[in-house]
Amino acid sequence: FEEKFSKLNKTKFAITVSSCTAGLMLAYKSLGLKKNDEIIVPALTHVATAHSALHLGLKIKFADVNNDGNIEPNEIKKLISKKTKAICVVHFIGIPCDMKKILEIAKKNKLKIIEDCAIALGSKINNKFVGTFGDFSSFSFYPSKHITTSEGGMILTKKKKFFNIAKKLKA
Numbered sequence: 001f002e003e004k005f006s007k008l009n010k011t012k013f014a015i016t017v018s019s020c021t022a023g024l025m026l027a028y029k030s031l032g033l034k035k036n037d038e039i040i041v042p043a044l045t046h047v048a049t050a051h052s053a054l055h056l057g058l059k060i061k062f063a064d065v066n067n068d069g070n071i072e073p074n075e076i077k078k079l080i081s082k083k084t085k086a087i088c089v090v091h092f093i094g095i096p097c098d099m100k101k102i103l104e105i106a107k108k109n110k111l112k113i114i115e116d117c118a119i120a121l122g123s124k125i126n127n128k129f130v131g132t133f134g135d136f137s138s139f140s141f142y143p144s145k146h147i148t149t150s151e152g153g154m155i156l157t158k159k160k161k162f163f164n165i166a167k168k169l170k171a
Contacts, residue, residue: 001016002014002015002016002154005139005154005156006156009129009131009132009156010128010129010132011129011131011132011156011157011158012157012158012159012160012163013156013157013158013159013160013162013163014154014155014156015154015155015163015166015167015170016152016153016154017138017152017153017154017155017170018151018152018153019048019140019151019152019153020048020116020118020138020139020140020153021048021051021052021153022153023138023139023153023154023155024048024049024052024053024088024114024116024138025052025055025056026155026166026169026170027114027135027136027137027138027155027157027166028052028053028056028058028086028114029056029169030136030157030162030165030166030169031085031086031112031114031135031136031162033053033056033058033085033086033112034056034057035056035057035058036057036058036059036083037058037059037083037084037085037086038058038059038060038061038081038083038084038085039053039058039059039060039061039084039085039086039087039088040061040062040063040071040076040079040080040084040086040087040088041053041060041061041062041063041071041087041088041090042062042063042065042070042071042088042089042090042092043062043063043064043065044065044069044090044092045090045092045116046090046116046118048116048118049088049090049116050062053088059083061079061084063075063076063078063079065092068092068095069092069093069095070089070090070091070092070095070096070097070098071087071089071090071097071102073098073101073102073105076102076105077105080105080109080111084109084111085111085112086111086112086113086114087102087105087106087111087112087113087114088113088114088115088116089102089113089114089115089116089134090115090116090118091115091116091117091119091120091123091130092119092120093119093120094119094120094122094123095120095123096120096123096124096125096130097115097130099125099130099133103133112134112135112136113133113134113135114134114135114136114137114138115130115131115133115134115136115137115138116137116138117130117131117137117138117139118138118139118140118153119140121139121147131156132156132158135157135159135162136155136156136157136162136166137155137156137157138153138154138155139153139154139155139156140152140153141153141154
């Protein structure tokens with residue numbers, strides 16, 4: 001299933017998880033985020049996006065969203081401090097975030113990007129699937145999602161280093 005899911009999304013590595021929430025926690029931890037590091041998340045999201053970070057002791061900064069429900073890149077810029085280590089974007093109801101601007105912000109500030117794709121499986125930006133832009137992405141297979149395994153989820157990454165860390169942490 002992991003192999004087929006990574007091929008479907010045209011990325012290198014996939015790891016099954018018990019839920020999208022667990023996937024987010026595994027991604028945050030695999031990226032080396034530690035207690036008191038700051039992460040920026042959208043103000044409009046499922047509680048799991050922030051709860052995963054809170055569970056690991058991360059400091060959450062909520063960014064306002066724009067009219068389509070997605071995190072507003074200009075709001076991200078306002079929240080970045082020396083303690084900020086990552087941005088978690090949520091492709092709200094399948095509408096992709098402005099990843100071009102977000103990637104520019106992340107690169108300029110040396111921030112990691114995690115994509116919450118719980119309700120965005122199959123969405124694309126310029127013919128490239130969401131979930132393939134950041135360092136990690138997390139998908140949900142809960143019964144109300146696009147595909148279901150009754151529960152569960154999947155994380156994707158294109159970097160072997162992150163894949164290896166996540167596999168060890170999952171074990």
